[in-house]
Amino acid sequence: MRTNEESYVAGGGHKRTSLVPRSLSDASDGDVGNERRERQGLIDVVGPSGRSLEETDLVTSVDGDADHSTIYFTDSTDNVGTRCSCKSKAVTGAAVIIFAFTACLVTENERIRLYLQRTRRGGYSGSKPRMPSHGNYKHNENEHKTYPAFPAKALLGFSSLENAKITPGSSSVPLQNVETTAPYDPLNDFQYGHNRTLLYWEEVVQAIEQYQSLHNGSDANTTNQTVGTVWSNLSTWGACYPRALPPSKGSSGRRLRGHSYRSSPPTVNRNWTSIVQSNADIIADEESIVYPRYKKDFFHNEDESLGGFCRPGFLIIGQGKCGTSSLYHYLTSHPRVLPASEKQVHYFLYHTHRSLKWYYSHFPGIESFLGRGALMTGEASPGYMPYPSVLEMVVKRLSPSNPEEDGESKGLDVWREEVRSLPKIIAIVREPIDRAVSSYKYNYITPALKRMRSGTALSAGGDPIPGGRNDLYYLTNHMFSLEELARAELQALRRCLKAGGQGERYTRKRYAKYKDSFFYDSIKRRNESNERHLIHLDGACYKDSFSNTIPRVQWKELGKEHPNKILALPDLQLIQSIIGRGAYIFPLEWWYEVFGSSVKDREERIQVVCTEDMADGSVDTMENVTKFLGLPEFDSWSDVTNVGWYNVGGHRGYDTVTQLHDEDGADASDDEDPAIDKARLALSFISDSFMKELVEFYRPYNERLFELIGKRCPWKY
Ligand SMILES: Nc1ncnc2c1ncn2[C@@H]1O[C@H](COP(=O)(O)OS(=O)(=O)O)[C@@H](OP(=O)(O)O)[C@H]1O
Numbered sequence: 046m047r048t049n050e051e052s053y054v055a056g057g058g059h060k061r062t063s064l065v066p067r068s069l070s071d072a073s074d075g076d077v078g079n080e081r082r083e084r085q086g087l088i089d090v091v092g093p094s095g096r097s098l099e100e101t102d103l104v105t106s107v108d109g110d111a112d113h114s115t116i117y118f119t120d121s122t123d124n125v126g127t128r129c130s131c132k133s134k135a136v137t138g139a140a141v142i143i144f145a146f147t148a149c150l151v152t153e154n155e156r157i158r159l160y161l162q163r164t165r166r167g168g169y170s171g172s173k174p175r176m177p178s179h180g181n182y183k184h185n186e187n188e189h190k191t192y193p194a195f196p197a198k199a200l201l202g203f204s205s206l207e208n209a210k211i212t213p214g215s216s217s218v219p220l221q222n223v224e225t226t227a228p229y230d231p232l233n234d235f236q237y238g239h240n241r242t243l244l245y246w247e248e249v250v251q252a253i254e255q256y257q258s259l260h261n262g263s264d265a266n267t268t269n270q271t272v273g274t275v276w277s278n279l280s281t282w283g284a285c286y287p288r289a290l291p292p293s294k295g296s297s298g299r300r301l302r303g304h305s306y307r308s309s310p311p312t313v314n315r316n317w318t319s320i321v322q323s324n325a326d327i328i329a330d331e332e333s334i335v336y337p338r339y340k341k342d343f344f345h346n347e348d349e350s351l352g353g354f355c356r357p358g359f360l361i362i363g364q365g366k367c368g369t370s371s372l373y374h375y376l377t378s379h380p381r382v383l384p385a386s387e388k389q390v391h392y393f394l395y396h397t398h399r400s401l402k403w404y405y406s407h408f409p410g411i412e413s414f415l416g417r418g419a420l421m422t423g424e425a426s427p428g429y430m431p432y433p434s435v436l437e438m439v440v441k442r443l444s445p446s447n448p449e450e451d452g453e454s455k456g457l458d459v460w461r462e463e464v465r466s467l468p469k470i471i472a473i474v475r476e477p478i479d480r481a482v483s484s485y486k487y488n489y490i491t492p493a494l495k496r497m498r499s500g501t502a503l504s505a506g507g508d509p510i511p512g513g514r515n516d517l518y519y520l521t522n523h524m525f526s527l528e529e530l531a532r533a534e535l536q537a538l539r540r541c542l543k544a545g546g547q548g549e550r551y552t553r554k555r556y557a558k559y560k561d562s563f564f565y566d567s568i569k570r571r572n573e574s575n576e577r578h579l580i581h582l583d584g585a586c587y588k589d590s591f592s593n594t595i596p597r598v599q600w601k602e603l604g605k606e607h608p609n610k611i612l613a614l615p616d617l618q619l620i621q622s623i624i625g626r627g628a629y630i631f632p633l634e635w636w637y638e639v640f641g642s643s644v645k646d647r648e649e650r651i652q653v654v655c656t657e658d659m660a661d662g663s664v665d666t667m668e669n670v671t672k673f674l675g676l677p678e679f680d681s682w683s684d685v686t687n688v689g690w691y692n693v694g695g696h697r698g699y700d701t702v703t704q705l706h707d708e709d710g711a712d713a714s715d716d717e718d719p720a721i722d723k724a725r726l727a728l729s730f731i732s733d734s735f736m737k738e739l740v741e742f743y744r745p746y747n748e749r750l751f752e753l754i755g756k757r758c759p760w761k762y
Pocket residue numbers: 073074364365366367368369370371427479482483484487656657659660661663689690691692693694695
């Protein structure tokens with residue numbers, strides 16, 4: 046039987062209400078990454094009254110003002126009131142887990158620390174799961190007409206669990222109720238012949254074919270045996286590893302020691318029948334999505350296996366502010382796709398010290414795959430795109446075998462064979478100037494205003510900015526305009542990106558100094574041929590590491606010229622780059638080096654979506670993505686995309702959806718005062734002359750991008 050130890054239910058009865066403090070939870074894209082990483086290193090603090098937050102705790106909401114905040118968080122250890130003094134009450138959720146809610150009175154500082162503590166321990170890094178649209182598309186009546194019973198059940202021989210009369214906890218699955226016809230079509234269901242799906246499903250498809258050919262002409266008993274044999278021979282159920290029952294003694298599972306990579310493939314007991322049997326209740330419950338709970342061990346567990354965990358089939362890698370949230374929510378509304386427990390896990394960026402098991406615990410478990418008939422899950426972490434280190438980590442951690450088994454580091458070439466088994470990569474790019482405006486509002490105006498209102502902000506000159514004033518005061522006295530920030534950055538970028546400049550030098554030094562570096566061969570090959578250099582723009586032009594209280598290198602001078610304005614925001618995401626993040630060619634050349642090195646790979650392994658195509662032709666765009674992922678066609682994309690756009694405007698909070706008819710007002714401030722709106726607009730204004738400069742700066746990079754991705758985005762400049 047499943048126990049609460051193993052899983053919890055999200056999307057079921059227990060509702061995770063309003064989540065982390067907005068100003069903190071709004072941290073969304075890669076821009077915030079390094080700041081957070083740095084803070085993680087600096088802060089090692091416990092929460093109020095000495096109680097440290099546990100991994101399983103969840104901040105549910107924060108109320109209060111600048112000085113005092115009440116933090117509500119769930120405490121799944123049931124450690125009610127041991128340290129937190131104010132009040133506590135128990136809540137029963139989904140009749141499955143008892144959650145204890147505890148409230149504590151803390152200062153603003155402690156509030157931030159609490160959040161940091163949580164982040165350091167690998168909790169959420171942004172939004173928590175909200176699945177506003179799933180139910181609408183996954184459980185409508187038509188679905189059953191469009192999608193017949195799931196192959197998993199058919200492989201066991203059941204057309205439905207009801208027919209099979211499986212009772213939770215029963216000792217054996219009644220195989221006598223075997224259906225004689227498998228109610229699926231492997232070619233259509235998996236799109237196997239059209240656009241081969243992920244390698245991990247091929248084994249299942251072959252098993253189905255084998256089952257079908259063996260099945261022809263056999264009697265019921267033979268069929269039962271055949272089904273059992275085929276079934277138990279599967280090493281995975283597509284995306285999922287079989288659950289170990291129980292963990293076999295002495296088996297060596299996947300493990301990560303410190304920062305080293307997995308050393309051996311998983312060894313688990315395959316007992317698919319048992320999975321179905323012992324989880325019949327979950328499998329039959331098509332309403333819930335069950336996420337395996339990662340149980341943190343104090344000691345490294347040698348026998349830790351990935352049994353029951355499922356892998357992502359796609360990664361949306363960014364860019365931030367390009368519609369990653371909409372794309373993710375649209376995609377996970379496909380009936381064969383399950384959402385992660387949160388849109389952006391950012392494992393390969395902020396949580397690399399954690400195990401693969403921790404990562405996979407963010408994806409629905411095997412029971413949900415079986416119960417929901419899912420083929421795929423995935424996540425969208427906009428912070429992934431800019432970093433070559435993320436790319437290397439994706440390859441090394443997710444590859445099924447390890448060419449570095451002898452302990453020697455090896456370059457990309459020895460890993461190339463593995464790439465086919467990795468999640469498919471989806472990038473999304475938006476007209477760069479539009480992206481810059483969006484990022485300026487979201488990453489600068491919104492968090493800076495919040496900070497200044499609370500009276501805890503410092504100006505670039507180091508003086509406190511008074512709190513409690515009207516927004517108009519802050520907007521007119523303490524904010525840099527978009528053009529000011531962008532001009533300074535553009536200057537720095539031009540210097541860095543010129544031929545033989547810092548961009549090339551830094552990248553060569555960092556990524557091609559040692560022969561065993563992952564990208565050594567790629568960089569050397571490009572240097573020796575006439576191919577363009579790979580440039581790690583973030584590292585080379587802005588420096589990878591920086592303090593969260595010291596302005597970025599490109600804005601240092603600006604800060605000296607205007608010491609009264611706000612530049613660096615401790616604890617909040619500030620634009621690492623407004624302009625550079627729109628030069629998509631630089632990071633994407635690295636991703637294509639790994640995932641798109643041949644024409645076939647470009648078609649099958651990596652796809653770039655233009656944001657603007659999602660605006661007008663969402664259905665076509667979603668159909669293309671569907672094909673690319675190898676998913677069955679879905680005829681309700683227009684219902685899905687009509688729900689609206691996610692994360693519209695810089696002030697709307699995270700992971701909220703805006704109806705298309707609201708669009709006109711989407712950017713308007715919540716304040717009614719037209720003077721405030723005017724001041725906001727004035728700050729985002731770009732003069733004609735600077736616009737021209739920007740367009741000229743981006744043009745060659747856009748052209749290179751279109752060449753790389755094999756299509757032109759409908760951009761106005
Ligand atoms: N379907 C569709 N078509 C076109 N544009 C869209 C769509 N969905 C979201 N958006 C716009 O994308 C911006 C939010 O991007 P992200 O979700 O990637 O933001 S985040 O990085 O996750 O914070 C945000 O841009 P701005 O409103 O300019 O800030 C959204 O309006």
